[in-house]
Amino acid sequence: MINRMILNETSYFGKGAVANVATEIIKRGFKKVVVITDADLVKFGVVNKVTQHLDQAQIDYVIYDGIVPNPTIENVEEGVVFVNQAKADCIVAIGGGSPIDTAKAIGIIVRNPEFSDVRSLEGVADTKNPSLPILAVPTTSGTAAEVTINYVITDKQNNRKFVCVDPHDIPIVAFIDSEMMAGMPRELCAATGMDAMTHAIEGLITPAAWEMTDMLHLKAIEVIGHSLRDSVNGDEVAREKMALGQYLAGMGFSNVGLGLVHGMAHPLSAWYNIPHGVACATLLPTIMNYNKDFTDEKYRKIAIALGIQNAELMPLEAVRKAACMAIAQLSKEVGIPATIAELGVKAEDLPKIAEDAFRDVCTPGNPRETSVEEIIGLYQSLM
Known part of the structure; x- marks a missing residue:
């Protein structure tokens, strides 16, 4: 079997890492930058933590701050026009998953205009050219959009989200600076942190997992499991650990x-x-329990990473149960909603939502095969 790993060309870690954004732009010979972000990050001075370095280096840039949570096709289309009119040769994406995901779609279309119909990017698109270069600065410790080849766009017309997977879209440089994440409110910190835990657990148990990704996911589970509570409570050291864990x-x-x-x-x-992180976090404990008998020894490894006492010696059924309970308890302690009804989900919508979930590009990666009927039951159990 051949396994593939795609990662950033360069990554910076630690407080103050964003000071290197200007250095990388100059070193790579870029002349005109579009900063892609959202209006709140501009309003509250988060974007300025990066742009002040661009100003000091006299780098020419403009800001596109029209990104919304759960970014839409229209967001992407507007951004493509903005970037083309600016004649930019690189993008600096600042924010959580929404700005960075939107930057990926924009960058791909700018360099592959035959995919200007954003829906054509769904799944694994056969793009020919790498994205307009993206330098990514995450402001949440959860989505890891700065290091992935995936992005998610909302199709409002058809009331759905679609996932795009493209090795050409990964940011060339990532700046993992916990000072950029310091202003996260408690709820956002909890939701994005549990989203990161979901990434680690689902990545560990998917059938495509292998030794190198297991190593990364288990370390992530350990770091997140031991840091998230304190990070949610505003501890600076824990937030820096969460930045690495995600x-x-x-x-x-x-x-x-x-x-x-x-x-x-x-x-x-x-x-x-x-919000994506809230949805994932609310679902995680239930789906972990649903999958537990289809994961061999992986839940034991999760339990050990979480520090559950005697996890190495427990019978398999018991350690699987302990791992599920530990994640459910962590979710509860950081304030994640226990039901999807609390999120406004309506029972009458569940059959159609379940059909969308069954067709989602992520669902085939589950270790347990499922059906629309079983998905409906899982949603109902969370009402």
Whole structure:
């Protein structure tokens, strides 16, 4: 079997890492930058932590701050026009998954205009050219969009989200700077942190997993499991650890895929505009339990990474149960909703949502085969 790993060309880690954004732009010979972000990050001075370095280096840039949560096809189309009119030769994407995902779609279309119909990028698109170069600065510790070859776009017209997978879209440089994440409110920190835990667990148990990705995912589970509570409470050291943990998870799952949690989370976000991290976090404990008998010894490894006492010696059934309970308890302690009804989900919508989940590109990566009927039952159990 041949396994493939695709990662950033360069990554910077640690407080103050964004000071290197200007250095990388100059070193690579870029002349005109579009900063892609959202209006709130501009308003609250987060973007300025990066652009001040561009100003000091006298780098020519313009800002496109029209990104919305769960970015849409229209967002991408507007961004493509903006970047082309700016005659930019690179993008600096600042934000959580939404700005970075949108930057990927924009960068791909700018360099591959035959895919200007954004829907044509769904799945694995046969693009010929690498994206317009992207330098990514995450401001949340969860999505790992800065190190993945995936992005998700919302199709409002058809009330759905679609996943795009393209090795050409990965940012060339990532800057993992916990100071950029310091302003996350408690709820966002919890949701994105549990999203990162979902990435690590789903990446570990998907059938495509192998030794190198297992190593990354298990370390991510360990770091996140021991840091998330304190990070949610504002501890600076824990936030720096979470910044690393979520990146480790992204390094792994980007190369082997995800599973049913993400498959079921995507339509919830599309139908109700639920933040992606919240949807994943709410689903994770239930889907972990659903999958537990189809994971060999992987749940034992999860339990050991989480520090569960005597996990090495427990019978397999007991250690699987312990791992599920530990994740459910972590989710509860950081304030994740226990039911999807709390998120505004309506029972009458579940059959259609389940069909969307079954067709989602992430669902085939689940270790347990599923059906629309079983997905409906899982959603119902969470109401």
